[in-house]
Amino acid sequence: MWRRVASLSSSISSSLLAQTASRLNTWESLTTGIAQQAKGVIAPKEKTPFITFVLGGPGSGKGTQCIKIVETFGFAHLSAGDLLRREIASKSADGDMILNTIKEGKIVPSQVTVKLIQKEMELSDNHKFLIDGFPRTEENRVSFERIIGVEPNVVLFFDCPEEEMVKRVLNRNEGRVDDNLETIKKRLTVFQALSLPVINYYSKRGKLYTIKAIGTEDEIFEQVRPIFAAFERTVG
Ligand SMILES: Nc1ncnc2c1ncn2[C@@H]1O[C@H](COP(=O)(O)OP(=O)(O)OP(=O)(O)O)[C@@H](O)[C@H]1O
């Protein structure tokens, strides 16, 4: 759990401090950790967040596999696309801009998306996060690292042939405004031009796990399972 703790006197015992911090239903941002120490704020002992970025083209099966990862390994699933669609549905100030961007298959400004992700992370009791469909651009990636202040532990890339992705998206039937051939073509172009560089970046950082995203959902999950199984003992 991430909680921001209020400034408290160092004379308070650590157990009272932990109780008090626990009652304060606010979060501790990783980004402010060093600043808090400098201001004399004492953070409670919390689990270190474990962050997985889940990347891949439109219809590559990210959301489908995230459900299985959640069921098997107990992660919190934060789909950037779902968070943006929720903003549209709630008629937030950015709703119209987000809707138009999604219809065009373009990328919503980083600041908007990162803030939504940050809020969900703050509200979560979990310390293991699957961030699905983000970062989609190098600018997204840099913005996340700057605002949240951490890098992912693992980056999954669902590598799927374009023909299969198009077929899946056109059969999805969830009423999404971007599930039509015209927008899918644009999304594929954006994926090639803007998202692949992010994938290459994490490959160079040794964090990338590429999954061959063809076959049945269960077959694909059998490639995913050992990745998280290997981390399970250290992550909890
Ligand atoms: N292995 C698979 N074989 C066939 N269909 C699949 C497979 N995995 C997922 N699907 C189906 O393909 C569609 C797209 O999957 P999903 O929504 O998980 O993709 P996604 O990567 O999250 O896409 P998007 O980026 O557009 O959100 C869904 O209808 C899903 O049920």
Ligand SMILES: O=c1ccn([C@@H]2O[C@H](COP(=O)(O)O)[C@@H](O)[C@H]2O)c(=O)[nH]1
């Ligand atoms: O980080 C993000 C994630 C998504 N978008 C926009 O939303 C759609 C749909 O996203 P899915 O992950 O496929 O549900 C995507 O095409 C983008 O237009 C975004 O801008 N930034």
Ligand SMILES: [Mg+2]
């Ligand atoms: Mg999805």
